Amino acid sequence: MQTQPPVIDAHAHCGIIDRSWPQSFADYARQAAATDIAGVALFSPVQEIYDRYDAHFADTADWQRRRRESNAHLLSFNSDELTVYPYFFIWNDFAVEQLSTAHCGIKWHRHADEPMYAYGDPRCRKALAEIWRRRLPVVLEEEFGNTVRFIRELAQGITVIIPHLGMLNGGFRAIAGAGLWELENVWADTALAGPGEISSYIQSYGHRRLMFGSDFPFGDPFQELENVRRLQLAPAVENAVLGGNFIRLQAGVDHGTDRADGKRGIEGSGQ
Numbered sequence: 598m599q600t601q602p603p604v605i606d607a608h609a610h611c612g613i614i615d616r617s618w619p620q621s622f623a624d625y626a627r628q629a630a631a632t633d634i635a636g637v638a639l640f641s642p643v644q645e646i647y648d649r650y651d652a653h654f655a656d657t658a659d660w661q662r663r664r665r666e667s668n669a670h671l672l673s674f675n676s677d678e679l680t681v682y683p684y685f686f687i688w689n690d691f692a693v694e695q696l697s698t699a700h701c702g703i704k705w706h707r708h709a710d711e712p713m714y715a716y717g718d719p720r721c722r723k724a725l726a727e728i729w730r731r732r733l734p735v736v737l738e739e740e741f742g743n744t745v746r747f748i749r750e751l752a753q754g755i756t757v758i759i760p761h762l763g764m765l766n767g768g769f770r771a772i773a774g775a776g777l778w779e780l781e782n783v784w785a786d787t788a789l790a791g792p793g794e795i796s797s798y799i800q801s802y803g804h805r806r807l808m809f810g811s812d813f814p815f816g817d818p819f820q821e822l823e824n825v826r827r828l829q830l831a832p833a834v835e836n837a838v839l840g841g842n843f844i845r846l847q848a849g850v851d852h853g854t855d856r857a858d859g860k861r862g863i864e865g866s867g868q
């Protein structure tokens with residue numbers, strides 16, 4: 598008999614600095630307690646990483662400190678109810694030296710009217726090489742042109758997860774038109790996606806690279822989970838989307854050693 602994989606939320610934000618929303622780990626845990634979610638991939642909130650409202654934003658030591666604090670916060674959770682998979686939110690200082698063996702992925706995020714990633718900076722290529730070496734998946738939210746360039750050119754060999762089934766990366770159809778969904782290294786999450794798009798994705802590209810996500814605090818974990826369950830997918834398909842695929846993805850991450858200190862890292866992928 599096949600055992601059912603745990604339900605894992607592949608996309609949620611948790612913060613420590615930006616208190617304009619209820620988005621602490623306790624806030625998430627409270628909402629998740631009303632569900633059977635057993636694990637969660639956590640990213641920092643955007644506003645703890647850069648000033649998204651200033652297109653001419655210039656990085657400062659103070660923002661670097663903020664990023665460090667926010668990213669480090671995600672490594673500090675210890676919960677019996679929820680397995681936490683911390684993702685490192687990278688910005689354009691490409692601070693991959695802050696990656697540790699506990700990290701389970703990378704968050705790469707920008708909207709069209711926001712300050713840009715310095716794709717031409719040699720540190721960008723170096724960071725991608727380090728991400729590749731660690732076999733970390735990248736959740737990529739970027740405008741359409743940069744999404745295509747990132748996948749086709751910059752991130753070869755890296756697994757890229759397009760969140761919201763592409764809603765904020767140019768749209769589901771634009772990503773389909775660019776031929777990205779069928780690529781083996783391109784995955785997706787269901788956060789805030791409509792039932793039509795989830796069904797049509799599964800119909801066209803199968804269910805092996807699609808993961809349930811809530812986009813907490815923008816999405817309600819209970820509601821987002823219901824949105825997937827309401828589709829009444831075949832049990833094997835539903836299990837894969839709700840957690841099995843996430844577990845498989847994480848099994849590919851190399852938590853081996855930190856290059857900096859050479860110490861053995863955390864064993865396995867759940868911590």
Ligand SMILES: [Zn+2]
Nearest residue numbers: 608610760812
């Ligand atoms: Zn998000």
